[in-house]
Amino acid sequence: MSNPFTRMPSQDERAAATKVTDSCAFKAGFSGIAGYGIGLMFGLVLSGIEFSSPVDTTASTKQQIKTVIKDMGNKSLSSAKNFAIMAAIYSGSECMIESYRAKNDIYNSIGAGCITGGTLAAKTGPRGMAAGCAGFAAFSAGIDWYMHKDD
């Protein structure tokens, strides 16, 4: 019995799959999902480190534990959402810049970092956006340089 789950993919199917996975939209979405997962774990760790709002000490132990866990969960989810948005914006913009320039060097990362930093700091006005752009661009340039140092 031959169905898509048991037979080998044909050349056309593989080409179509490659076309989908190489597209910018797919890359952005996939990075968003991966960012969500990483953000969940990061948020869990972060909520353990930072001091949360004071717990009601008159409630029973089980109630206190439930409150703390719910707070950890909320922090974790909000951190996951932020990470997902940041990763999706970075990945999508880097892919679009690279498709436009048709070159593969470090300036793609710098541009994508600037766009991401600027977008995330949009609420703080033009100065905040410039600072966010510069900071995130420097950060992503450093990471990209380190990753491709030995090529």
Add this chain to the structure above:
Amino acid sequence: MFGGVFGGGSQKPVQSAPMGGMPGMGQGQGQMDPNAQLAAAEQEMEMVTDMFARLGELCNKKCILQRYSDEDLTKAESVCIDRCVAKYFQVNREVSDKLAKLSQVNQ
């Protein structure tokens, strides 16, 4: 303009491979004898081979990075190859059109 937002970066179908290097050729082709037809086919085959070799070398030199960190083509290289091939054929087409016009004027 972005070329790769919804699934670009792979081969586009070649729109019309121009065999336009010979403006005087398409005039009496139905009546040629088999020898001439064979010679014409051989010549066309040579032209195609030459065009393919030139195109490959040109786009390779222009688009492929010298830094081989991965065996797959990056998105930039795929987009560059698409554009290189399309531009080559367009240049070919326009040059042959101009040649045809010139030869018509001279006649």
